[in-house]
Amino acid sequence: MGPIQIQSFCTPDEIQRYRFDPQFTIHAQYKSIYTKQETLVQHAESTLANVVLALTEDRQIVGFGVFSHPDEDDRWAELEPGIMMEIKAIEVSRRFRSCKIAGDLLRLMLSHPTVEQMIAYMVGYSWTWDLDGSGLTVHQYRNMLIHLFSPHQFFELQTNEANICLKPENLFMARVGSHVSSQIRQDFKLLRFGITI
Amino acid sequence: MRYPKECVLKDCREVVIRPLEPGDRVLLDAFHTQIPESNRWLMNYNVMDATVMDNWFASVEKGNIACILSLYDNCVVGQASLYMRNFGATSHVGRFRITVLPEFREKRLGTWLLLDLTQTAMDHGLEILRADLAGDIENDAIGALKKFDFFKYAELEKSIKDYSGNHHDLVIMIKHLHKRWSDF
Numbered sequence: 001m002g003p004i005q006i007q008s009f010c011t012p013d014e015i016q017r018y019r020f021d022p023q024f025t026i027h028a029q030y031k032s033i034y035t036k037q038e039t040l041v042q043h044a045e046s047t048l049a050n051v052v053l054a055l056t057e058d059r060q061i062v063g064f065g066v067f068s069h070p071d072e073d074d075r076w077a078e079l080e081p082g083i084m085m086e087i088k089a090i091e092v093s094r095r096f097r098s099c100k101i102a103g104d105l106l107r108l109m110l111s112h113p114t115v116e117q118m119i120a121y122m123v124g125y126s127w128t129w130d131l132d133g134s135g136l137t138v139h140q141y142r143n144m145l146i147h148l149f150s151p152h153q154f155f156e157l158q159t160n161e162a163n164i165c166l167k168p169e170n171l172f173m174a175r176v177g178s179h180v181s182s183q184i185r186q187d188f189k190l191l192r193f194g195i196t197i
Numbered sequence: 198m199r200y201p202k203e204c205v206l207k208d209c210r211e212v213v214i215r216p217l218e219p220g221d222r223v224l225l226d227a228f229h230t231q232i233p234e235s236n237r238w239l240m241n242y243n244v245m246d247a248t249v250m251d252n253w254f255a256s257v258e259k260g261n262i263a264c265i266l267s268l269y270d271n272c273v274v275g276q277a278s279l280y281m282r283n284f285g286a287t288s289h290v291g292r293f294r295i296t297v298l299p300e301f302r303e304k305r306l307g308t309w310l311l312l313d314l315t316q317t318a319m320d321h322g323l324e325i326l327r328a329d330l331a332g333d334i335e336n337d338a339i340g341a342l343k344k345f346d347f348f349k350y351a352e353l354e355k356s357i358k359d360y361s362g363n364h365h366d367l368v369i370m371i372k373h374l375h376k377r378w379s380d381f
Contacts, residue, residue, distance in 0.1 A: 138375065139319045158204050158214075158309060168315040168345070193205035 004062065004101060008052045008108040012041045015051065019060045023093040029132040033089045034064070043068055048082070052108045054092065054101045063092040065105035067112065067120070075161055075194070076121065079187055083180070085112075087122040094133045102148055110152055116177035119188055122149060123164060124171030138169045149173050159192040202313065206304040210269060214313055217257060217264035221273070225266070226250070228273035231298055238360040239331055240294060263317050267297075267306055274301045277310035279317055289324040295338070307338070311345060319374055326374060331357055332366035339368055347372040 007014075020037040034040060043066045044051040054063030066088040070076040076084045087109060092101045110120060122145075129141045136144060146156060154173040164170045172192075176185060190196070201215040217225070229237065229244040243249050256262045261283060267275035275297040282288050295310050318326050330339055332352065339349075350371035355364040 156199055156202075158202050158312075160305065165312070168312050169319065189203065189205060189211075190209075195205060195209060 001096065001099070002057045004096070004099070005055045005057075006052060006063075006101070006104045006108055007055060008050055008111060010040075010044055010051045010053050012044045015041050015044055015053070015061075017059070018053065018055060019058075021060055021062045021093040023062075023095060024091070027094075027130075027133065030130040033091050033128065037061070040064055040066070043088070048085070048112075048114075050109050050112055052105050054096070054105060062096045063101045063105055065090045065109045067109040075191065078191060078196070079119070079184065082114075083118055083184060084188075085118050085120050087120065094130075097134070103151075106148065106152055110175070114177075116179045119174055119176050119180060119184070120154070121172065121174040122154065123161075124173075125163065126167050126169045126171075142169050142171055145171055146173070149175075157192060160194050161192070202309075204267070204306070204309045206301070206306055208304055210304070212267045212269045212274060212301075212306060212309075214265060214267045214309060217266055219254075219258075221266065222250070222254065224268075224271075224273045225276070228276065228298070232296060233299065235360040236296065239334070240296065263314075263321065265310060265313050265317065267301075267310060269301070274298045275306050275310055277314040279314055279321075281321060281323065289322075290327055291318045291321065291323040291325070292327045292329070293318075294328065303337075307341060308345075311341070315345070315372070315374070324374055326372040328370045330368045330370060331359065332368045334359060334365060335368075339370060342370045342372070345372065 015037065024032040025035050026032070040051055043049050046068055049066065049068035052065040052067070053061050056062055067085055068088050070084050070086050076086065087106070090102055090105055092099070092105070124142065124145050126138050126142065129138070131138065131141060134141060152175060154175045156171065156173050159172050161172070164172050176188070201213045204212050204214060206212060237244060242253065253262065257264055261281055263279040263281070265277045266273050275295070277295045278293060280292045293314055295307050295314070297307050315326065326347070328342060328347070347370040349368060351369040353367040356367045357365050359365055
């Protein structure tokens, strides 16, 4: 398959110069998180966002990660602006799975200059997981995600956010930066349970 | 590490959820004494009997029971127990019961215990979760289970007696733990 280059903080211009692996598409029982290259470009245009790409020698995107602000109407946007950052996407083309690319994508997404001042989080909705392509059960896939994120100081946390609570196998994990104040940590805890004081 | 889990209740009190540990006997006994007798009656075994609890702890050790506790101020305020048969025709079914102290009810603590218990059941590879509840008396619990995809599998009319000797329906609630999504 040849060497894979992982590149962080990709600019919109750079992304447009690459080719998007056609495997990022609608499969029989799975739809890729992003099926259009333009979506990555749009994310890269956002301030502070970190779009990380896995590229083949012939400049094809075979993996991507997007680390960006929560959407405005998300519960997680209610904390001070800039504090919460979401791992919005992490996906590797089916034919490059099991090459340990996802771990590198995650590591570079978090190589953000202000990562210790922020709360990075991920939401795992089980209905978005590629069970068909991975051959895993829902429970195994969930454990795989925990295994992927835990080495990067992400912890599984409880929340009553309605979409996450829809299924017990859904997952919410967060990494609280070492410079996040105790007040913000407390606010985050209350926010997780929908309590505003 | 999955545990301990922090949960904030509706009234802003913070509880911790974690599995039962071998040294929790005193805490659990204290919890049981605070449960109203009419509720203890529905637990199907006499938690006030030391021999019964010796056997119960032995079953936990053997892996036939998985128990999760919720603690507030280092006191047990809620308990979820999953009963498993590790052999035979019903080894894929887990029965469970959740008990919460009266002052911690209607604050979503039962829901947190249920979510955790469901994940524990999945960890054990179970395929069906089953709860036997008393109609009328435990309607709140029945309603809460329905919100988590449990359905009424059977209702045995007037087949259980409450602490005062009144008959109630036995409601069997079931949830299937799916390993994969359907093709729909």
